[in-house]
Amino acid sequence: MSLLFGSLVNAFVEFGSTLMNNPDNPTLSNPAIKEASDNFARAAAKSASQLTYIGLGMFTATYIYMVVWVTNGEDCFMSIVRIYAKSGCRGEDGKAYS
Helix, strand or coil: CHHHHHHHHHHHHHHHHHHHHCCCCCCCCCHHHHHHHHHHHHHHHHHHHHHHHHHHHHHHHHHHHHHHHHHHHHHHHHHHHHHHHHHHHCCCCCCCCC
């Protein structure tokens, strides 16, 4: 995350320094400012797309994790229910030391 925001900050600083170095014509008609503006827009779009890909990857990983967790929990629960039902059918009441 630091690398993504670092590249975006560097592009922003470059754009700001280009504006400061051209105080007489700070419009997009100036080719240096137009180039710096395009570079900043490209860097912002690249960072946004990379953050989107990271978010999709995190969503997928979390979804798979939760599906496995729930499936495993249901299997453990059913195992406990089967053991409890078997002990009930055999007449065990859970009093081991009486």
